[in-house]
Amino acid sequence: MKIDEVPQDTENSTYGDARKLVYAVDEHGDFVGVKSSGWVVEAEATQSALNLIEQQCDAAWQRARNGETAPLEYYMCYQRMDLALLSQVSGLFQWRIRRHFRPAIFKKLNHKLLRRYSEALGLGIDTLQQLPDHPLHGRQAHV
Amino acid sequence: MFKHQQSAHCESGVTSSLLNHSGLSLSEPMVFGLASALAFAYIPLVKIAGMPLIAYRMPPRSIIKGVQKQLGLKMCYQTFSNPEQGMDELDRQLDQGRIVGLQTSVFWLPYFPDAMRFHFNAHNLLVYGRDGDDYLVSDPVFEDVVRCDAASLKKARFAKGALAAKGMMYYPTQVPQSIDLASASVNAIKKNHRTMTGAPLPVIGLRGIRHMGKCIIKLSREPNKREKYLPHYLSHIVRMQEEIGTGGAGFRFIYASFLKETSKALNNELLAEAAEIMAEAGDEWRQFALVSSKMCKGRKDMNGEELAALLNNCANQEAKAWQLLKQYR
Structure with missing residues:
Protein backbone atom coordinates (compact mmCIF):
# COMPACT_ATOMS: atom_id res chain seq x y z
CA MET A 1 0.00 0.00 0.00
CA LYS A 2 1.42 3.38 -1.02
CA ILE A 3 0.84 6.52 1.02
CA ASP A 4 -1.73 7.88 -1.42
CA GLU A 5 -3.59 4.56 -1.31
CA VAL A 6 -4.24 4.80 2.44
CA PRO A 7 -8.03 5.01 2.70
CA GLN A 8 -9.51 8.16 4.25
CA ASP A 9 -13.17 7.19 4.30
CA THR A 10 -14.72 9.56 6.83
CA GLU A 11 -18.27 8.64 5.89
CA ASN A 12 -19.69 5.96 8.23
CA SER A 13 -16.32 5.73 9.94
CA THR A 14 -16.41 3.71 13.13
CA TYR A 15 -13.43 5.59 14.63
CA GLY A 16 -15.52 8.54 15.79
CA ASP A 17 -13.34 11.58 15.19
CA ALA A 18 -10.18 9.61 15.80
CA ARG A 19 -7.64 8.56 13.19
CA LYS A 20 -5.75 5.31 13.23
CA LEU A 21 -2.18 4.62 12.23
CA VAL A 22 -1.41 2.28 9.33
CA TYR A 23 1.90 1.62 7.62
CA ALA A 24 2.39 2.53 3.97
CA VAL A 25 5.24 2.91 1.49
CA ASP A 26 6.61 6.32 0.53
CA GLU A 27 8.25 7.31 -2.78
CA HIS A 28 11.63 5.86 -1.71
CA GLY A 29 10.15 2.48 -0.84
CA ASP A 30 10.42 3.15 2.90
CA PHE A 31 7.57 2.53 5.32
CA VAL A 32 6.00 5.33 7.27
CA GLY A 33 3.10 5.51 9.67
CA VAL A 34 0.15 7.27 8.04
CA LYS A 35 -3.00 8.42 9.81
CA SER A 36 -6.20 7.04 8.34
CA SER A 37 -9.66 8.33 9.15
CA GLY A 38 -11.28 5.05 8.16
CA TRP A 39 -11.66 2.35 5.54
CA VAL A 40 -15.15 1.55 4.35
CA VAL A 41 -14.34 -2.18 4.17
CA GLU A 42 -13.38 -2.21 7.84
CA ALA A 43 -16.26 0.03 8.86
CA GLU A 44 -18.75 -2.33 7.24
CA ALA A 45 -17.28 -5.31 9.06
CA THR A 46 -17.47 -3.50 12.41
CA GLN A 47 -20.97 -2.30 11.65
CA SER A 48 -22.07 -5.82 10.82
CA ALA A 49 -20.92 -7.03 14.25
CA LEU A 50 -22.65 -4.07 15.93
CA ASN A 51 -25.87 -4.68 14.01
CA LEU A 52 -25.93 -8.24 15.23
CA ILE A 53 -25.60 -7.03 18.83
CA GLU A 54 -28.30 -4.40 18.36
CA GLN A 55 -30.69 -6.96 16.88
CA GLN A 56 -30.16 -9.21 19.88
CA CYS A 57 -30.66 -6.22 22.14
CA ASP A 58 -33.94 -5.23 20.47
CA ALA A 59 -35.19 -8.81 20.53
CA ALA A 60 -34.40 -9.14 24.24
CA TRP A 61 -36.15 -5.85 24.95
CA GLN A 62 -39.25 -7.03 23.08
CA ARG A 63 -39.31 -10.31 24.98
CA ALA A 64 -38.87 -8.49 28.27
CA ARG A 65 -41.71 -6.19 27.27
CA ASN A 66 -43.88 -9.24 26.59
CA GLY A 67 -42.99 -10.65 29.97
CA GLU A 68 -41.06 -13.58 28.48
CA THR A 69 -37.70 -12.59 30.00
CA ALA A 70 -36.34 -10.30 32.68
CA PRO A 71 -34.82 -6.86 31.99
CA LEU A 72 -31.51 -8.48 32.97
CA GLU A 73 -31.23 -10.21 29.60
CA TYR A 74 -31.80 -6.94 27.78
CA TYR A 75 -29.12 -5.20 29.85
CA MET A 76 -26.71 -8.05 29.18
CA CYS A 77 -27.11 -7.46 25.44
CA TYR A 78 -26.98 -3.70 25.93
CA GLN A 79 -23.55 -4.10 27.55
CA ARG A 80 -22.44 -6.20 24.54
CA MET A 81 -22.16 -9.42 26.50
CA ASP A 82 -23.49 -12.89 25.85
CA LEU A 83 -24.43 -15.56 28.35
CA ALA A 84 -20.96 -17.13 28.33
CA LEU A 85 -19.28 -13.79 29.08
CA LEU A 86 -21.78 -12.70 31.74
CA SER A 87 -21.22 -16.04 33.40
CA GLN A 88 -17.43 -15.53 33.42
CA VAL A 89 -17.69 -11.95 34.65
CA SER A 90 -20.29 -12.55 37.36
CA GLY A 91 -18.94 -15.93 38.42
CA LEU A 92 -22.43 -17.46 38.20
CA PHE A 93 -23.21 -20.60 36.25
CA GLN A 94 -24.97 -20.13 32.94
CA TRP A 95 -27.94 -22.22 34.02
CA ARG A 96 -28.39 -19.98 37.04
CA ILE A 97 -28.33 -16.84 34.95
CA ARG A 98 -30.79 -18.41 32.53
CA ARG A 99 -33.03 -19.14 35.49
CA HIS A 100 -32.75 -15.53 36.62
CA PHE A 101 -33.97 -14.48 33.18
CA ARG A 102 -37.42 -15.78 34.20
CA PRO A 103 -39.32 -12.63 35.20
CA ALA A 104 -40.98 -14.14 38.28
CA ILE A 105 -37.65 -15.35 39.63
CA PHE A 106 -35.81 -12.15 38.74
CA LYS A 107 -38.37 -10.10 40.67
CA LYS A 108 -37.58 -12.03 43.84
CA LEU A 109 -33.80 -11.91 43.44
CA ASN A 110 -32.01 -10.95 46.64
CA HIS A 111 -29.85 -7.87 47.00
CA LYS A 112 -26.60 -9.81 46.99
CA LEU A 113 -27.25 -11.35 43.59
CA LEU A 114 -28.51 -8.09 42.18
CA ARG A 115 -25.30 -6.44 43.32
CA ARG A 116 -23.27 -9.07 41.51
CA TYR A 117 -25.13 -8.38 38.29
CA SER A 118 -24.87 -4.66 38.89
CA GLU A 119 -21.11 -4.91 39.25
CA ALA A 120 -20.66 -7.28 36.31
CA LEU A 121 -22.68 -5.07 33.99
CA GLY A 122 -21.54 -1.74 35.42
CA LEU A 123 -25.15 -0.57 35.86
CA GLY A 124 -27.08 0.46 38.97
CA ILE A 125 -29.43 -1.99 40.68
CA ASP A 126 -32.36 0.38 40.12
CA THR A 127 -31.56 0.44 36.43
CA LEU A 128 -31.40 -3.32 36.17
CA GLN A 129 -34.86 -3.72 37.63
CA GLN A 130 -36.74 -1.69 35.09
CA LEU A 131 -37.02 -1.87 31.36
CA PRO A 132 -36.61 1.42 29.46
CA ASP A 133 -39.44 2.60 27.19
CA HIS A 134 -37.33 1.88 24.14
CA PRO A 135 -34.32 -0.34 23.56
CA LEU A 136 -31.19 1.79 23.76
CA HIS A 137 -27.82 1.19 22.12
CA GLY A 138 -24.21 2.10 22.71
CA ARG A 139 -23.51 4.83 25.21
CA GLN A 140 -27.08 6.12 25.44
CA ALA A 141 -27.53 6.14 29.18
CA HIS A 142 -30.35 4.52 31.08
CA VAL A 143 -31.70 6.91 33.65
CA MET B 1 9.38 14.47 29.94
CA PHE B 2 7.22 11.73 28.52
CA LYS B 3 6.47 11.92 24.81
CA HIS B 4 3.33 10.28 23.41
CA GLN B 5 3.73 8.43 20.13
CA GLN B 6 0.85 7.06 18.11
CA SER B 7 1.16 3.44 17.03
CA ALA B 8 -0.83 0.99 14.99
CA HIS B 9 -0.95 -1.71 17.62
CA CYS B 10 -1.34 -1.37 21.36
CA GLU B 11 1.23 -3.84 22.69
CA SER B 12 4.07 -3.04 20.28
CA GLY B 13 3.27 0.65 20.72
CA VAL B 14 3.42 0.52 24.52
CA THR B 15 6.67 -1.44 24.38
CA SER B 16 8.24 0.98 21.93
CA SER B 17 7.18 3.98 24.04
CA LEU B 18 8.51 2.43 27.24
CA LEU B 19 11.86 1.70 25.60
CA ASN B 20 12.13 5.13 24.01
CA HIS B 21 11.37 6.71 27.35
CA SER B 22 14.14 4.62 28.93
CA GLY B 23 16.68 5.76 26.37
CA LEU B 24 16.61 2.90 23.84
CA SER B 25 15.19 4.24 20.61
CA LEU B 26 13.29 1.46 18.87
CA SER B 27 10.35 2.00 16.50
CA GLU B 28 7.08 0.10 16.73
CA PRO B 29 7.83 -2.11 13.69
CA MET B 30 11.28 -2.93 15.12
CA VAL B 31 9.69 -4.00 18.40
CA PHE B 32 7.14 -6.11 16.55
CA GLY B 33 9.75 -7.78 14.34
CA LEU B 34 12.34 -8.41 17.04
CA ALA B 35 9.63 -10.06 19.15
CA SER B 36 8.96 -12.48 16.25
CA ALA B 37 5.32 -11.52 16.65
CA LEU B 38 4.01 -12.20 13.15
CA ALA B 39 1.79 -15.28 12.95
CA PHE B 40 -1.37 -16.72 11.62
CA ALA B 41 -3.68 -18.96 13.61
CA TYR B 42 -7.17 -20.24 12.91
CA ILE B 43 -8.57 -21.94 16.00
CA PRO B 44 -12.21 -23.00 15.76
CA LEU B 45 -12.16 -24.51 19.25
CA VAL B 46 -11.76 -21.12 20.90
CA LYS B 47 -14.79 -18.95 20.25
CA ILE B 48 -15.01 -15.16 20.35
CA ALA B 49 -18.70 -14.16 20.42
CA GLY B 50 -19.48 -17.43 18.67
CA MET B 51 -16.78 -17.03 15.99
CA PRO B 52 -13.51 -18.95 15.65
CA LEU B 53 -10.37 -17.33 17.01
CA ILE B 54 -8.40 -15.84 14.12
CA ALA B 55 -5.10 -14.21 14.96
CA TYR B 56 -2.51 -12.54 12.74
CA ARG B 57 0.05 -12.29 15.52
CA MET B 58 1.34 -14.17 18.53
CA PRO B 59 -0.87 -14.21 21.65
CA PRO B 60 -1.13 -11.17 23.97
CA ARG B 61 1.93 -10.42 26.14
CA SER B 62 4.25 -12.24 23.71
CA ILE B 63 5.46 -9.00 22.11
CA ILE B 64 6.70 -7.49 25.33
CA LYS B 65 8.05 -10.82 26.57
CA GLY B 66 9.65 -11.50 23.16
CA VAL B 67 11.48 -8.17 23.16
CA GLN B 68 12.51 -8.67 26.74
CA LYS B 69 14.13 -11.98 25.87
CA GLN B 70 15.67 -10.87 22.59
CA LEU B 71 17.20 -7.66 23.96
CA GLY B 72 17.88 -8.72 27.53
CA LEU B 73 15.69 -6.13 29.27
CA LYS B 74 14.70 -6.46 32.87
CA MET B 75 10.99 -5.95 33.43
CA CYS B 76 8.77 -5.89 36.48
CA TYR B 77 5.28 -7.40 36.11
CA GLN B 78 2.63 -7.27 38.82
CA THR B 79 -0.90 -8.61 39.05
CA PHE B 80 -3.30 -8.14 41.93
CA SER B 81 -6.14 -10.09 43.48
CA ASN B 82 -7.38 -6.96 45.23
CA PRO B 83 -8.33 -4.02 42.95
CA GLU B 84 -7.72 -1.38 45.65
CA GLN B 85 -4.21 -2.68 46.13
CA GLY B 86 -3.69 -2.58 42.35
CA MET B 87 -4.72 1.07 42.20
CA ASP B 88 -2.57 1.99 45.21
CA GLU B 89 0.48 0.36 43.68
CA LEU B 90 -0.13 2.22 40.41
CA ASP B 91 -0.29 5.51 42.34
CA ARG B 92 2.87 4.65 44.21
CA GLN B 93 4.82 4.02 41.00
CA LEU B 94 3.42 7.17 39.36
CA ASP B 95 4.39 9.23 42.40
CA GLN B 96 7.95 8.01 41.94
CA GLY B 97 7.84 9.41 38.42
CA ARG B 98 7.56 6.09 36.63
CA ILE B 99 5.69 5.50 33.37
CA VAL B 100 3.62 2.37 33.82
CA GLY B 101 2.18 -0.04 31.26
CA LEU B 102 -1.23 -1.53 32.00
CA GLN B 103 -3.24 -4.34 30.52
CA THR B 104 -6.93 -3.40 30.36
CA SER B 105 -10.28 -4.19 28.86
CA VAL B 106 -11.31 -2.00 25.93
CA PHE B 107 -14.99 -1.87 26.84
CA TRP B 108 -14.76 0.17 30.03
CA LEU B 109 -12.38 2.86 28.77
CA PRO B 110 -14.50 6.01 28.42
CA TYR B 111 -12.42 7.59 25.67
CA PHE B 112 -12.94 4.80 23.13
CA PRO B 113 -15.33 5.54 20.25
CA ASP B 114 -18.58 3.72 20.86
CA ALA B 115 -18.31 1.52 17.77
CA MET B 116 -14.95 0.21 18.98
CA ARG B 117 -16.07 -0.86 22.44
CA PHE B 118 -15.93 -4.64 22.70
CA HIS B 119 -15.08 -6.96 25.53
CA PHE B 120 -11.45 -7.52 24.71
CA ASN B 121 -9.30 -7.81 27.81
CA ALA B 122 -5.78 -7.61 26.41
CA HIS B 123 -5.54 -3.96 25.45
CA ASN B 124 -2.37 -2.14 26.51
CA LEU B 125 -1.86 1.47 27.47
CA LEU B 126 0.56 3.67 29.39
CA VAL B 127 -0.20 5.84 32.38
CA TYR B 128 2.20 8.76 32.77
CA GLY B 129 0.63 10.78 35.57
CA ARG B 130 -2.33 11.84 37.64
CA ASP B 131 -4.42 14.96 37.83
CA GLY B 132 -7.05 14.98 40.57
CA ASP B 133 -9.34 12.02 39.98
CA ASP B 134 -8.10 11.57 36.41
CA TYR B 135 -5.25 9.42 35.20
CA LEU B 136 -3.17 10.79 32.35
CA VAL B 137 -3.11 8.08 29.74
CA SER B 138 -1.00 7.58 26.65
CA ASP B 139 -3.02 5.05 24.68
CA PRO B 140 -0.78 4.18 21.75
CA VAL B 141 -3.57 3.68 19.22
CA PHE B 142 -4.84 7.23 19.77
CA GLU B 143 -3.44 10.36 18.13
CA ASP B 144 -3.08 12.27 21.38
CA VAL B 145 -2.92 11.61 25.09
CA VAL B 146 -6.25 11.06 26.82
CA ARG B 147 -7.68 11.09 30.35
CA CYS B 148 -9.44 8.37 32.26
CA ASP B 149 -11.26 8.67 35.58
CA ALA B 150 -10.15 6.39 38.40
CA ALA B 151 -13.38 4.37 38.59
CA SER B 152 -13.34 3.53 34.87
CA LEU B 153 -9.65 2.68 34.90
CA LYS B 154 -10.19 0.34 37.83
CA LYS B 155 -13.08 -1.35 36.06
CA ALA B 156 -10.98 -1.70 32.87
CA ARG B 157 -7.99 -3.14 34.72
CA PHE B 158 -9.97 -5.65 36.71
CA ALA B 159 -12.54 -6.76 34.13
CA LYS B 160 -13.03 -10.49 34.31
CA GLY B 161 -13.42 -13.02 31.52
CA ALA B 162 -11.07 -14.47 28.89
CA LEU B 163 -7.52 -13.04 29.08
CA ALA B 164 -8.45 -11.20 32.28
CA ALA B 165 -5.69 -8.70 33.10
CA LYS B 166 -6.02 -8.99 36.89
CA GLY B 167 -4.75 -5.45 37.03
CA MET B 168 -1.51 -6.34 35.31
CA THR B 173 13.77 -1.79 35.44
CA GLN B 174 16.86 -2.13 33.30
CA VAL B 175 17.18 -1.27 29.62
CA PRO B 176 20.33 -1.71 27.51
CA GLN B 177 21.33 1.52 25.78
CA SER B 178 22.25 -0.20 22.52
CA ILE B 179 21.52 -3.51 20.86
CA ASP B 180 23.34 -5.87 18.51
CA LEU B 181 20.82 -5.63 15.68
CA ALA B 182 22.64 -8.06 13.39
CA SER B 183 22.39 -11.03 15.71
CA ALA B 184 19.04 -10.06 17.25
CA SER B 185 17.42 -9.80 13.82
CA VAL B 186 18.83 -13.16 12.70
CA ASN B 187 17.43 -14.86 15.79
CA ALA B 188 14.08 -13.10 15.59
CA ILE B 189 13.57 -13.85 11.89
CA LYS B 190 14.61 -17.46 12.34
CA LYS B 191 12.08 -17.87 15.13
CA ASN B 192 9.35 -16.23 13.09
CA HIS B 193 10.19 -18.44 10.12
CA ARG B 194 9.51 -21.46 12.30
CA THR B 195 6.11 -20.11 13.41
CA MET B 196 5.00 -19.41 9.86
CA THR B 197 6.28 -22.51 8.11
CA GLY B 198 7.11 -25.17 10.66
CA ALA B 199 4.12 -25.52 12.97
CA PRO B 200 3.01 -29.10 13.49
CA LEU B 201 -0.67 -28.13 13.19
CA PRO B 202 -2.43 -27.41 9.89
CA VAL B 203 -4.20 -24.37 11.37
CA ILE B 204 -1.06 -22.36 12.17
CA GLY B 205 1.12 -20.32 9.83
CA LEU B 206 0.94 -20.50 6.04
CA ARG B 207 -1.03 -23.75 6.19
CA GLY B 208 -3.53 -22.04 8.46
CA ILE B 209 -4.18 -19.38 5.83
CA ARG B 210 -4.98 -22.04 3.24
CA HIS B 211 -7.04 -23.92 5.80
CA MET B 212 -9.21 -20.86 6.37
CA GLY B 213 -9.84 -20.74 2.61
CA LYS B 214 -11.06 -24.32 2.69
CA CYS B 215 -13.39 -23.50 5.59
CA ILE B 216 -14.88 -20.64 3.56
CA ILE B 217 -15.53 -22.99 0.60
CA LYS B 218 -17.19 -25.46 2.94
CA LEU B 219 -19.47 -22.83 4.48
CA SER B 220 -20.41 -21.46 1.06
CA ARG B 221 -21.66 -24.92 0.08
CA GLU B 222 -23.89 -25.32 3.12
CA PRO B 223 -27.26 -23.83 2.20
CA ASN B 224 -28.23 -22.98 5.79
CA LYS B 225 -24.92 -21.22 6.56
CA ARG B 226 -24.37 -19.46 3.24
CA GLU B 227 -27.00 -16.75 3.67
CA LYS B 228 -26.55 -15.46 7.21
CA TYR B 229 -23.63 -17.09 8.98
CA LEU B 230 -21.07 -16.76 6.19
CA PRO B 231 -21.31 -12.95 5.87
CA HIS B 232 -20.85 -12.59 9.64
CA TYR B 233 -17.97 -15.00 9.51
CA LEU B 234 -16.26 -13.04 6.74
CA SER B 235 -16.84 -9.75 8.56
CA HIS B 236 -15.24 -11.33 11.59
CA ILE B 237 -12.12 -12.20 9.58
CA VAL B 238 -11.91 -8.66 8.21
CA ARG B 239 -12.28 -7.21 11.71
CA MET B 240 -9.48 -9.37 13.07
CA GLN B 241 -7.34 -8.36 10.09
CA GLU B 242 -8.02 -4.63 10.05
CA GLU B 243 -10.05 -3.26 12.94
CA ILE B 244 -8.04 -4.22 15.96
CA GLY B 245 -5.00 -2.04 15.31
CA THR B 246 -2.92 -4.15 12.99
CA GLY B 247 -1.34 -1.35 10.97
CA GLY B 248 -3.19 -2.73 7.95
CA ALA B 249 -3.37 -6.21 6.43
CA GLY B 250 -3.08 -8.14 9.67
CA PHE B 251 0.35 -6.80 10.71
CA ARG B 252 1.93 -7.68 7.33
CA PHE B 253 2.76 -4.01 6.67
CA ILE B 254 4.31 -3.59 10.11
CA TYR B 255 6.46 -6.65 9.55
CA ALA B 256 7.52 -5.44 6.11
CA SER B 257 8.44 -2.14 7.73
CA PHE B 258 10.61 -3.99 10.26
CA LEU B 259 12.39 -5.84 7.44
CA LYS B 260 12.99 -2.63 5.52
CA GLU B 261 14.26 -0.70 8.53
CA THR B 262 16.64 -3.54 9.42
CA SER B 263 17.85 -3.80 5.82
CA LYS B 264 18.78 -0.12 5.87
CA ALA B 265 20.50 -0.29 9.25
CA LEU B 266 22.56 -3.31 8.21
CA ASN B 267 22.82 -2.50 4.53
CA ASN B 268 21.31 -5.84 3.58
CA GLU B 269 19.77 -6.36 0.12
CA LEU B 270 18.05 -9.63 0.95
CA LEU B 271 15.96 -8.06 3.70
CA ALA B 272 14.95 -5.19 1.43
CA GLU B 273 13.71 -7.65 -1.16
CA ALA B 274 11.83 -9.66 1.49
CA ALA B 275 10.24 -6.44 2.75
CA GLU B 276 8.90 -5.72 -0.71
CA ILE B 277 7.44 -9.21 -1.06
CA MET B 278 5.87 -9.03 2.39
CA ALA B 279 4.29 -5.68 1.54
CA GLU B 280 2.84 -7.26 -1.60
CA ALA B 281 1.44 -10.04 0.58
CA GLY B 282 -0.20 -7.30 2.65
CA ASP B 283 -1.76 -5.87 -0.51
CA GLU B 284 -3.16 -9.33 -1.28
CA TRP B 285 -4.74 -9.42 2.19
CA ARG B 286 -6.32 -6.01 1.63
CA GLN B 287 -7.67 -7.33 -1.69
CA PHE B 288 -9.18 -10.31 0.10
CA ALA B 289 -10.87 -7.97 2.61
CA LEU B 290 -12.20 -5.77 -0.18
CA VAL B 291 -13.68 -8.64 -2.19
CA SER B 292 -15.21 -10.38 0.81
CA SER B 293 -16.76 -7.10 1.93
CA LYS B 294 -18.33 -6.72 -1.53
CA MET B 295 -19.73 -10.23 -1.32
CA CYS B 296 -21.15 -9.64 2.16
CA LYS B 297 -22.92 -6.51 1.02
CA GLY B 298 -24.31 -8.21 -2.08
CA ARG B 299 -22.36 -6.01 -4.47
CA LYS B 300 -20.81 -9.19 -5.81
CA ASP B 301 -22.06 -12.79 -5.89
CA MET B 302 -20.91 -14.87 -2.95
CA ASN B 303 -18.19 -17.17 -4.21
CA GLY B 304 -16.26 -19.27 -1.69
CA GLU B 305 -13.81 -20.58 -4.29
CA GLU B 306 -12.82 -17.07 -5.31
CA LEU B 307 -12.18 -16.04 -1.70
CA ALA B 308 -10.13 -19.18 -1.06
CA ALA B 309 -8.08 -18.44 -4.16
CA LEU B 310 -7.39 -14.94 -2.84
CA LEU B 311 -6.25 -16.39 0.46
CA ASN B 312 -3.99 -18.81 -1.39
CA ASN B 313 -2.45 -15.77 -3.12
CA CYS B 314 -1.68 -14.35 0.33
CA ALA B 315 -0.13 -17.61 1.47
CA ASN B 316 1.91 -17.99 -1.73
CA GLN B 317 3.25 -14.48 -1.48
CA GLU B 318 4.19 -14.92 2.17
CA ALA B 319 5.80 -18.26 1.36
CA LYS B 320 8.06 -16.46 -1.12
CA ALA B 321 9.12 -13.98 1.55
CA TRP B 322 9.88 -16.72 4.06
CA GLN B 323 11.85 -18.75 1.51
CA LEU B 324 14.05 -15.73 1.04
CA LEU B 325 14.27 -14.97 4.76
CA LYS B 326 15.37 -18.54 5.42
CA GLN B 327 18.70 -17.60 3.82
CA TYR B 328 19.18 -14.61 6.10
CA ARG B 329 22.00 -15.25 8.54
Missing part, protein backbone atom coordinates in the same frame (compact mmCIF):
# COMPACT_ATOMS: atom_id res chain seq x y z
CA MET B 169 1.00 -3.48 35.34
CA TYR B 170 4.55 -3.49 34.09
CA TYR B 171 7.59 -1.30 33.60
CA PRO B 172 11.22 -1.84 32.65
